[in-house]
Amino acid sequence: MALGGVKQKDWYKVLGAQPSDSPAELKRKYQKLALLYHPDKQEADVAAGEAEERVQRFIEIDQAWKILGNEETKKEYDLQQRGDNLTKEWPLHEQIYLEDMSWNEDKQVYTLSCRCGGNYSVSRSETKDVSLVCCDTCSLVIEILH
Numbered sequence: 084m085a086l087g088g089v090k091q092k093d094w095y096k097v098l099g100a101q102p103s104d105s106p107a108e109l110k111r112k113y114q115k116l117a118l119l120y121h122p123d124k125q126e127a128d129v130a131a132g133e134a135e136e137r138v139q140r141f142i143e144i145d146q147a148w149k150i151l152g153n154e155e156t157k158k159e160y161d162l163q164q165r166g167d168n169l170t171k172e173w174p175l176h177e178q179i180y181l182e183d184m185s186w187n188e189d190k191q192v193y194t195l196s197c198r199c200g201g202n203y204s205v206s207r208s209e210t211k212d213v214s215l216v217c218c219d220t221c222s223l224v225i226e227i228l229h
């Protein structure tokens with residue numbers, strides 16, 4: 084699984100919330116924003132560009148709530164965020180040259196065995212813009228050097 088060069092959206096920020104907010108607080112913030120940006124609640128005389136922006140915003144808010152409003156996905160997201168921070172603070176994660184990974188012709192991916200027995204894999208097209216790849220089994224991350 085590739086983490087990508089692009090950072091995951093900060094869903095807490097989208098809701099104007101904090102990771103430390105309680106579920107009830109998150110819900111309150113979500114409801115307030117959802118109401119504000121709901122397509123059915125918009126004034127008819129809003130400029131087209133502005134209306135479009137508001138729809139985009141509503142979609143984002145909805146997406147944020149799909150992740151943060153569910154205990155399972157919220158936990159997963161929180162862990163992932165923490166993982167991202169760990170990677171940043173921990174310079175000792177392995178750095179691997181792409182040439183050192185093995186090319187898997189069947190799956191069309193570069194692979195590398197992790198010390199946990201799992202695998203790192205990244206497709207050829209992903210290697211262009213992805214530099215961090217995480218193990219499919221544990222939480223270790225390698226950085227691919229070009």
Ligand SMILES: [Zn+2]
Pocket residue numbers: 197198199200201202218219220221222223
């Ligand atoms: Zn592993």
